[in-house]
Amino acid sequence: MDIEPFVVKDPEGMAMNIARALQNLGEAATEWIGPRERGEVADVVAEPMADMVKTLSKVVEYWVADPKRTLEAQTMLMNSFFGIWMQTMQRMQGQETAPPAPSKDKRFAFDDWYSNPFYSFLREAYQLVSNWAAKLVTDAEGLDEHTRHKAQFYVAQIVAALSPANFSVTNPEVYRETVASSGMNLVKGMKMFAEDIKAGKGDLRMRQTDASKFAVGENMALTPGQVIAQSDVCQVIQYNPSTETVLKRPLLIVPPWINKFYILDLNPQKSFIKWCVDQGHTVFVISWVNPDERHAQKNWESYIREGIDFALEAVETSTGEKGVNAIGYCVGGTLLAATLALHAREKNTRIKTVTLFTTQVDFTYAGDLKVFVDEEQLETIETQMMANGYLDGSKMAMAFNMLRSQELIWPYFVNNYLRGQEPTPFDLLYWNSDSTRMAAANHSYYLRNCYLDNTLANDKMVLAGYKLSLKDVKIPVYNLATKEDHIAPPKSVFHGCQFFGGPVEYVLSGSGHIAGVVNPPDKKKYQYWTNGEPVGDLEAWLANAKETPGSWWPHWDSWIRSHNDKQVPARQPGGGHMNAIEEAPGSYVRARI
Numbered sequence: 001m002d003i004e005p006f007v008v009k010d011p012e013g014m015a016m017n018i019a020r021a022l023q024n025l026g027e028a029a030t031e032w033i034g035p036r037e038r039g040e041v042a043d044v045v046a047e048p049m050a051d052m053v054k055t056l057s058k059v060v061e062y063w064v065a066d067p068k069r070t071l072e073a074q075t076m077l078m079n080s081f082f083g084i085w086m087q088t089m090q091r092m093q094g095q096e097t098a099p100p101a102p103s104k105d106k107r108f109a110f111d112d113w114y115s116n117p118f119y120s121f122l123r124e125a126y127q128l129v130s131n132w133a134a135k136l137v138t139d140a141e142g143l144d145e146h147t148r149h150k151a152q153f154y155v156a157q158i159v160a161a162l163s164p165a166n167f168s169v170t171n172p173e174v175y176r177e178t179v180a181s182s183g184m185n186l187v188k189g190m191k192m193f194a195e196d197i198k199a200g201k202g203d204l205r206m207r208q209t210d211a212s213k214f215a216v217g218e219n220m221a222l223t224p225g226q227v228i229a230q231s232d233v234c235q236v237i238q239y240n241p242s243t244e245t246v247l248k249r250p251l252l253i254v255p256p257w258i259n260k261f262y263i264l265d266l267n268p269q270k271s272f273i274k275w276c277v278d279q280g281h282t283v284f285v286i287s288w289v290n291p292d293e294r295h296a297q298k299n300w301e302s303y304i305r306e307g308i309d310f311a312l313e314a315v316e317t318s319t320g321e322k323g324v325n326a327i328g329y330c331v332g333g334t335l336l337a338a339t340l341a342l343h344a345r346e347k348n349t350r351i352k353t354v355t356l357f358t359t360q361v362d363f364t365y366a367g368d369l370k371v372f373v374d375e376e377q378l379e380t381i382e383t384q385m386m387a388n389g390y391l392d393g394s395k396m397a398m399a400f401n402m403l404r405s406q407e408l409i410w411p412y413f414v415n416n417y418l419r420g421q422e423p424t425p426f427d428l429l430y431w432n433s434d435s436t437r438m439a440a441a442n443h444s445y446y447l448r449n450c451y452l453d454n455t456l457a458n459d460k461m462v463l464a465g466y467k468l469s470l471k472d473v474k475i476p477v478y479n480l481a482t483k484e485d486h487i488a489p490p491k492s493v494f495h496g497c498q499f500f501g502g503p504v505e506y507v508l509s510g511s512g513h514i515a516g517v518v519n520p521p522d523k524k525k526y527q528y529w530t531n532g533e534p535v536g537d538l539e540a541w542l543a544n545a546k547e548t549p550g551s552w553w554p555h556w557d558s559w560i561r562s563h564n565d566k567q568v569p570a571r572q573p574g575g576g577h578m579n580a581i582e583e584a585p586g587s588y589v590r591a592r593i
Contacts, residue, residue: 006175006176014183018186020183021186021189024191025194028197031194031197034202035201040202041203042384048377051150051376055151055154056151056154056155058140059151080132084125092117103123103127106406107165107406107411110172112173113172116172119170122164122170123164138152146370149370153368153371154371160405166413168418174414185421186420188420188421190417192422193416196416200394206412206413207422208429208433209424209427210424216590217585220431221262223239223268223273223584225239226583226584227583228318228579228581229313229581230588231306234288234289235286235287235581235588235589236314237284237586239273239274239282239284239584240277240573241571242278244569246280246282246567247281247282247560247564247568248321248568249324250281250319250325251281251284251325251326252284252286252308252312252327252351253273253286254327255285255330255332256330257288257442258330258438259436260287260434260589261286261288261589262431262585263514264518269520270427272517282570284315284324286307288436288588289591291389291438291439292389293388296385299439299442299445300442300449301464303335304463307335308336312324317578323349323564324351325355326353326354327356328355328356329517330513332359333356333357333359336354336359337473338461338463338468340473340475341472342463344474346464353563354477355477358481358485358493358516359488360493361456362454366488367403367487367488368486370451372399373451378452385440385444392437393435393437396438400487434592436593449461457499459471469501471500473500473501473502474501475502476502476504476563477505478556479504479505479506479507480509480552481493481494481506481509482510482511482516483510483511483516486512486513490538494541504533507528507529507552507556508545509527520551521553523551524550526551527547527550528552529548530555531544531545531546
């Protein structure tokens with residue numbers, strides 16, 4: 001074993017840089033403490049920590065209640081530890097041993113995790129304890145489903161945080177860099193750490209990309225168009241045509257208000273909006289407001305009336321067409337589904353077909369986001385929102401990042417703060433960091449009626465005095481799920497298909513919540529599966545499904561045309577009946593928190 005790269009060659013330089021790193025860490029602490037002392041930041045760490053302790057204590061209680069179970073758990077761990085320890089000692093003494101089993105875990109890709117006995121032991125011990133902790137939760141009896149789900153999630157977060165890859169001394173790649181640079185990487189890293197806490201105004205806003213390289217309206221969201229209408233909750237954008245004729249029936253896109261619509265218009269090469277325009281659709285998009293205290297009482301009905309219905313009126317005024325094809329993405333799709341159920345009660349037949357991207361209407365199998373929703377946690381969130389009239393976007397962004405903490409938190413922690421390296425420019429991660437606030441009444445209604453009580457699927461959601469049922473939605477539905485989705489799991493989307501009253505085309509795309517949707521045909525990436533009506537369970541449906549390489553976009557376009565392919569001359573924004581307010585992408589999308 002070559003120990004040369006691990007030996008400090010410049011102790012004086014190392015000591016000086018460690019002192020500088022600690023000074024920068026002190027500045028980070030000042031940036032964190034200052035806003036709290038001034039009352040600008042309310043600490044809300046105690047509530048989730050208390051919930052975590054409460055949840056995990058139920059797992060511990062099961063294992064310590066019976067001495068036999070306690071011994072069983074300890075023996076299971078120690079026997080495995082002993083085997084790893086013996087093998088490590090043999091390797092350190094130069095004896096021949098079986099090579100360490102390779103791992104697909106990206107955190108342990110560096111060769112020293114296998115070739116160096118010390119780091120190999122750390123890796124194997126960590127993986128052993130991780131599996132042991134997960135098994136304790138799985139095997140604990142007497143836990144209700146929600147408690148077990150939360151325990152699994154919390155254990156996964158703790159395990160991810162305690163990885164030896166996240167510490168400079170126990171990460172061989174970072175340690176080598178620290179020795180080689182005499183600690184300069186830590187100086188740079190702690191400086192970035194302080195900057196990121198300052199940027200978050202007392203909370204850590206971890207940079208995932210070089211934000212200086214992107215600007216909405218300059219090199220993102222570039223598809224030409226006009227804002228033709230504006231309400232308190234949204235702007236309505238109509239895009240310029242690029243074909244001589246267009247489909248008679250316009251297309252209205254309802255994006256999520258958690259994050260911003262330009263995920264569908266990142267750049268000309270990745271833009272679903274531009275692609276639709278180029279296929280001959282007259283495209284309208286709702287751009288939601290980034291709410292503040294003025295929007296505190298804007299609820300789901302407000303977002304329907306002043307958002308979707310307002311946009312439908314704008315579409316008709318501009319084009320003269322009452323009938324539209326509508327798309328809803330994620331929570332925008334859930335709102336759109338509720339709107340359709342409400343429209344059915346009101347005899348409103350404007351929307352002729354609906355396409356749902358990664359949308360849940362039933363939340364039985366809603367995935368790890370359910371961890372954050374129970375009565376006790378909701379009351380805490382509502383109390384926080386009551387103070388400002390909204391939930392700060394950073395809170396929701398952190399929740400989403402925690403769903404994939406091994407990809408969206410800890411690699412950036414290591415790269416930024418331990419290695420002192422600036423992240424590379426990446427448009428998708430810029431959009432991911434461009435978070436939005438959530439209006440208090442709207443967000444509370446969403447969490448309670450969807451995640452907590454699942455009222456839409458159970459015919460119990462009440463809007464505008466009507467009790468709604470998705471069985472009243474008789475129009476054709478194109479329901480797109482993505483295979484690796486951690487926000488709207490494909491099983492959840494599939495299960496939701498049964499609640500609609502009309503024909504449903506379920507399509508499963510490769511990749512995840514974003515990449516599976518934003519997949520231009522010319523990239524020739526991923527694949528999608530089709531198999532007609534979504535009956536039975538997802539596994540059986542998928543076993544007999546047809547797999548098609550590439551993007552699902554052309555399949556969707558053909559589906560739209562199969563319901564109405566009449567053409568009319570291309571339409572300009574406003575149609576001569578509405579004056580443009582401003583150029584696309586508008587001002588609402590540019591508002592940052």
